[in-house]
Amino acid sequence: MTDATDLFFNVFRNKNRFRILKLLSNKELCASELQKELMIEQTNLSHDLKCLINCQFITVRKNGRKRIYKISPETKELVEEVSKHIKKYELYLKKCNIIKEEENEEI
């Protein structure tokens, strides 16, 4: 069951994890900086960071009592490609939502 496709989506499917990866694409950040940006619970963020580390999508290094997170070059490239596509098909994707909303109105 765990082929490359699964592994890819296991990590990327999560909105917060994807947002973390996008932030780390710009520069290295520590957990508290990520927390401030993403407005998510500390403990929650910590779980997501662990997930990303397990998958080697990001790496950590200690600096005082902070931990600095860094995205891997391969993952950075991947995030940029996916972001590009989401942006490119934004209108198209938003249309999907309109259809869903119309469906809900019918009920």
Added chain:
Amino acid sequence: MTDATDLFFNVFRNKNRFRILKLLSNKELCASELQKELMIEQTNLSHDLKCLINCQFITVRKNGRKRIYKISPETKELVEEVSKHIKKYELYLKKCNIIKEEENEEI
């Protein structure tokens, strides 16, 4: 909460839905043909197809008692790009799995 990123992942995150899109990238297929290829439950497939139709990632047309599914050109391009990336980083993604397995062994 429903921005383009969410919408994108809502559809693409599912393994079966992604496999459907990959099959439809090659040629139009009816549900029973998809079922044979994917080896998934009829009712299950039907639910996934509905999801993809709702999002306009695929379209349907009737032909006798069969329904022929067709991927949209934009989605086809998107699937190809993501597939290309998954293939490119296959080894890298598989490493993630090894790490997870090692973690499990420690327990």
Added chain:
DNA sequence: TTTATATATGAAAAAAATTTCATATAATAA
């Protein structure tokens, strides 16, 4: 028309993922 084939649907059950909570650890400052 009855039967068979192809597909859809909705609700319940099951599984998986995410969030919350309570607490732990590690490093530095006081």
Added chain:
DNA sequence: TTATTATATGAAATTTTTTTCATATATAAA
């Protein structure tokens, strides 16, 4: 040392997704 800051962890609770089940519908063949 003790307190504080920064982050991690595991388990329980919650939420979301997927699967299953029972049944419906639509078309064509017999």
